Amino acid sequence: MEGSSHGEIFHHVITIMEEKINQPPRRLSENAGNEFCCIFRVPESFVGINKKAYQPHIVSIGPYHYGKDHLEMMQEHKWRFLGSFLRRTRRHNVDLVHLFRAVEQMEERIRECYSEMIEIDKNSLVKMMVLDGCFVVELFCIVGGLSDTNIDDPIFNMQWILTFIMRDLLRLENQIPFFVLETLFKLSISGSDRKNVCSLTQLSLEFFNYMVQRPVEVIENHADLIGKHLLDLFRMSFLPSSSQVTPRNRTTSSSGELSRNTSSTERTSTISTCLSEETSKMSTSSTEEPSTFLQLIPSAKKLHLAGIQFKPGKSDSFLDVKFNNGVLQIPLLTIDDFSSSVFLNCVAFEQCYHYITNHVTTYATFMGCLIN
Known part of the structure; x- marks a missing residue:
C-alpha cells in the first residue's frame, strides 16, 4: 500500500509539472526578448x-x-x-x-x-x-x-x-x-x-x-x-553621430588620440585603458611585475597625481569624452534630480534591451570610477 501511495504521488507531481510546462506564461510576454519588446519593468x-x-x-x-x-x-x-x-x-x-x-x-x-x-x-x-x-x-x-x-x-x-x-x-x-x-x-x-x-x-x-x-x-x-x-x-x-560606426572601424593614432569615427562607447573604453596605463607607469617600479589583473579606471585624484590634466569639453553631447596627450576633456553636465533620474532609466533600458548600445551605461561607469 505504501509503495502504491508513493507511486500515485509521484505520477501526480509529474502530471502537474507537465501541465505547467504546457501552460502559456501569465506575466511574461511571449515577445519578451525580441526586438519589438522595448518597454520593461525595471529589474x-x-x-x-x-x-x-x-x-x-x-x-x-x-x-x-x-x-x-x-x-x-x-x-x-x-x-x-x-x-x-x-x-x-x-x-x-x-x-x-x-x-x-x-x-x-x-x-x-x-x-x-x-x-x-x-x-x-x-x-x-x-x-x-x-x-x-x-x-x-x-x-x-x-x-x-x-x-x-x-x-x-x-x-x-x-x-x-x-x-x-x-x-x-x-x-x-x-x-x-x-x-x-x-x-x-x-x-x-x-x-x-x-x-x-x-x-x-x-x-x-x-x-x-x-x-x-x-x-x-x-x-x-x-x-x-x-x-x-x-x-x-x-x-x-545625445549619442554622437559617429556612434553608428561599427567596432571594426575603430582606429587609434600613435599618440593615443581616437579617430573621429570612433563611437563614444568605444572611445570611453579606450580612454579607460590609456588612463590605467598612465597611472601604472607612475605606480609600478622597474623591478615590479606588471599586474595581470583587470585594471579599473583610476579615480580623478590618482589621475591628477599621475599628471593627467582635466579640461571641460566643448561638445554638445555629454558622452563625447576625449583623451589626448595627457589631457582628459569631459563636457560639462549639471547633475540634478532630473538628470540623475534620466541617467538611471537610460541605464536600465540599455541593460534590458539587447538591441541598442551601452553608451549611457559606459559613461556612468566611467564617471563613477573618476568620482570614487
Whole structure:
C-alpha cells in the first residue's frame, strides 16, 4: 500500500509539472526578448538602489502604473487635454472615432512592445493609448506653440507640476510606443499644414530642453530621429553621430588620440585603458611585475597625481569624452534630480534591451570610477 501511495504521488507531481510546462506564461510576454519588446519593468536589483527614480510621481503613461491612487489627479487633466486635442482635429474632420480606429489597428503591435502580458481587453487598451497619447501630444503642441491653452491652466501655472511631468515621461516603466504618439500627432495636423509643422521628434526634444538646455541647432539636427519611445528618443539625441560606426572601424593614432569615427562607447573604453596605463607607469617600479589583473579606471585624484590634466569639453553631447596627450576633456553636465533620474532609466533600458548600445551605461561607469 505504501509503495502504491508513493507511486500515485509521484505520477501526480509529474502530471502537474507537465501541465505547467504546457501552460502559456501569465506575466511574461511571449515577445519578451525580441526586438519589438522595448518597454520593461525595471529589474528589482535596480529598483532596490533608488525605487523613486523608476516609478511615476504624478502621471501614469501606459499600463504598468495605470490606476494607482496617487496618480489619479492627472487622469482628469488627461481628459481636458483630449478635449483640447479634438477641438483642433475637428477643424479638419478628425474626431474621436478616427483616433480610436487608428490606434485599434495597432493593438497587437502595441502589446508586443511590453515585456509583461497586458491583462486588459482590446477596447480598454486602445482607450488608454488614445487618452495617454493625446495627452502627451497635446502637451508638446501647447509648449511648442501649435495649440492654444488657458492662461489659468494649473499645469502651466504651477511650475512644479510640469517639472514632475517631464521626469515621469522619461521613466522606463512609464512609456507608450513612439509609433502611437506619431500616429496621433499626424492625425492632429491637417494635410495642408504638415509641410509647415516641425516633426513630433523636434517638439519632444524642445519640450525636454526646458530641463536640459541645448542649442536650437542641436535639436534641429535630431529632428528626424525615431525612438522606440520617449526615453529612447531622448537618449538617442545625445549619442554622437559617429556612434553608428561599427567596432571594426575603430582606429587609434600613435599618440593615443581616437579617430573621429570612433563611437563614444568605444572611445570611453579606450580612454579607460590609456588612463590605467598612465597611472601604472607612475605606480609600478622597474623591478615590479606588471599586474595581470583587470585594471579599473583610476579615480580623478590618482589621475591628477599621475599628471593627467582635466579640461571641460566643448561638445554638445555629454558622452563625447576625449583623451589626448595627457589631457582628459569631459563636457560639462549639471547633475540634478532630473538628470540623475534620466541617467538611471537610460541605464536600465540599455541593460534590458539587447538591441541598442551601452553608451549611457559606459559613461556612468566611467564617471563613477573618476568620482570614487
